[in-house]
Amino acid sequence: MNATIQMEKTDSQAPRDIDRAEHEVREDTRDGARRELVAFRAAAQDFCVDIMSIREIRGFTAATVVPHAPDYVLGVMNLRGSVVPVVDLSRRLGLGATQGDDRHVIIIAMVGPQMTGLLVEAVSDILSIPEDEIRPTPEVASEAARGFISGVICEGERLLRLVDLTRLLPPEQGAQP
Structure with missing residues (x-):
């Protein structure tokens, strides 16, 4: 009792x-002291996003294909009555397509005003990083890579890229420019 x-x-x-x-x-x-980040893997590389943009992390669910969508948009999924686009993050970052299966997860995040699913290999950590440890994206990175990556973090032996979610989707699909 x-x-x-x-x-x-x-x-x-x-x-x-x-x-x-x-x-x-x-x-x-x-x-400005610390940033809370969710670390994950996509295309066998380490990335992270601000934890405040994450709504939930779900197991892989196949998306319903949407005709004429960009190649990085896998389709849409029903999330408790809401239609949510699902983006293959690896493909969007120019790292090749992901063949989603039960080992993958979908991170549900706010991308601008739009709730969006991000297909990734796995979520690995929740990190608390001092702001001054977030380095600028190196100039050697392509213009496209610098557009999606807002910083680089050295965390032990790992090098994590901080993804700018607001630039993942073009403005006509709901994200901020």
């Missing part, structure tokens, strides 16, 4: 703990 009461108390506190954690992340970002 006590265990049940304790469980109920813990469950009722969970939303407040989540709200408090989200508030702390927002404060850190505003102060």
Whole structure:
């Protein structure tokens, strides 16, 4: 009986703990001290995005093809009644197509005003990185790569590219220019 009461108390506190954690992340970002990032793999390379843009991470679900969509748009999926476009992130970054299967995941993120699914190989970490450790994208990168990548982070032996989600979709598809 006590265990049940304790469980109920813990469950009722969970939303407040989540709200408090989200508030702390927002404060850190505003102060410029740290950025909370979700790290993932696409095309066998390491990337990351700001955690505040992530809505959820789902197992792979095949998308319904949309005729005449750009080649990096796999199609759309039904997410609790919302139609969400699914982008092959590897292909969009110019790294080749991904053959999605049960080992892959879809990151549901806000890309501008549009909720969008990003097909990736796997989510690996949640990182808290000091702002001053985010380096500019090297000039040797192509113009296209610099357009999608807003910075580079050295994290141990890994080199992560920080993806600018607002540039993934053209303005006519709902993202910001």
